[in-house]
Amino acid sequence: MAHTPEDGRADTASAEVLSAGLLLTPARPANAFEETVQRLLQSIRLGLIGPGERLPPERELAGMLEVSRDTLREAIASLADAGWVVARRGRYGGTFVSDVLPSTSHTGAEDGDDQVDRGGLAAQLEDTLALRAVIEVGSARRAAERELSAPDRERLWQAYEECRTAEGAQYRMADSRLHLLIAEVIGAPSVIPLVADVRMRVNELLDGIPLLGPNISHSDEQHRAIVGAILRGNPDDAASAMAEHIGGTEALLRGFYG
Numbered sequence: 423m424a425h426t427p428e429d430g431r432a433d434t435a436s437a438e439v440l441s442a443g444l445l446l447t448p449a450r451p452a453n454a455f456e457e458t459v460q461r462l463l464q465s466i467r468l469g470l471i472g473p474g475e476r477l478p479p480e481r482e483l484a485g486m487l488e489v490s491r492d493t494l495r496e497a498i499a500s501l502a503d504a505g506w507v508v509a510r511r512g513r514y515g516g517t518f519v520s521d522v523l524p525s526t527s528h529t530g531a532e533d534g535d536d537q538v539d540r541g542g543l544a545a546q547l548e549d550t551l552a553l554r555a556v557i558e559v560g561s562a563r564r565a566a567e568r569e570l571s572a573p574d575r576e577r578l579w580q581a582y583e584e585c586r587t588a589e590g591a592q593y594r595m596a597d598s599r600l601h602l603l604i605a606e607v608i609g610a611p612s613v614i615p616l617v618a619d620v621r622m623r624v625n626e627l628l629d630g631i632p633l634l635g636p637n638i639s640h641s642d643e644q645h646r647a648i649v650g651a652i653l654r655g656n657p658d659d660a661a662s663a664m665a666e667h668i669g670g671t672e673a674l675l676r677g678f679y680g
Contacts (some may be wrong), residue, residue, distance in 0.1 A: 423659045442478055446478075448486075448487060448488035453640070453666065453669050453673055454489045454493050456637055456674050458489050459500060459634070459673070460673040462497060462501060462677070463680065464677060466523070467680075468482060472521060473519050474518060476519075477518070477519070486610065500634040502517075503634075506520055506524060507519055527574060546623075547679055547680070550623040550624060553616075553620050557605075558601060558617065559664045560661075562651075562652065562661055563657045565604050565652045567657045568609065578600075578603060578607065578652060584600075592614060594629075598621045601617060604648070624671065627675055631674065632679040634674070637674060637678075644666060646669075647663040648667060651663050
């Protein structure tokens with residue numbers, strides 16, 4: 423039950439939600455923002471912090487997640503923009519879970535079909551994430567192993583730059599082009615439709631969640647690491663950077679859909 427200032431119990435709210443510690447565990451540094459969003463969303467969606475209830479104080483929450491307070495603020499601000507939490511000022515202020523939570527369903531199911539739909543969505547998510555990890559990490563490694571031509575090297579860097587400077591709805595298109603180009607330069611035509619298919623599936627899932635500014639900035643850094651490793655001819659670094667990049671997207675999708 424949510425507590426309000428009027429019932430005289432608001433001061434105990436943070437203590438009562440500490441069961442959220444079951445999921446509010448340390449985020450890995452590589453994807454600290456995305457995993458912070460994931461853990462907060464999981465805690466909210468699973469009811470460990472219910473609608474109208476207050477999140478633990480910022481200092482305490484940052485300590486639980488082992489992230490900087492700047493990272494935590496970015497995550498909370500992104501969730502506030504998406505309608506999951508609200509900030510309230512005053513003596514009984516803080517960050518509270520919204521009374522009415524947004525829907526992340528993109529299937530158009532009726533309420534009676536929600537349980538069936540969620541089961542299908544969970545299976546789709548798991549299949550897509552597994553396929554992406556196998557295909558795209560392998561593609562990045564293979565691209566770094568090849569002796570790329572000067573035009574291919576230039577195309578890769580240009581695709582990264584176009585992705586870095588893309589805005590709004592254009593971002594995911596540029597993102598997809600970069601990932602498809604990585605598959606193209608490995609010289610195995612049969613891989614390209616596989617990457618195209620998995621990108622379509624990932625984008626369908628991403629279309630159901632908001633674009634988060636800090637995640638886009640983080641993705642740009644990871645794209646640079648991926649492309650840089652490929653151009654240096656370092657397969658291990660390319661595969662590691664791609665795995666890290668995919669991990670960030672996975673954390674967000676599991677947070678919103680899981």
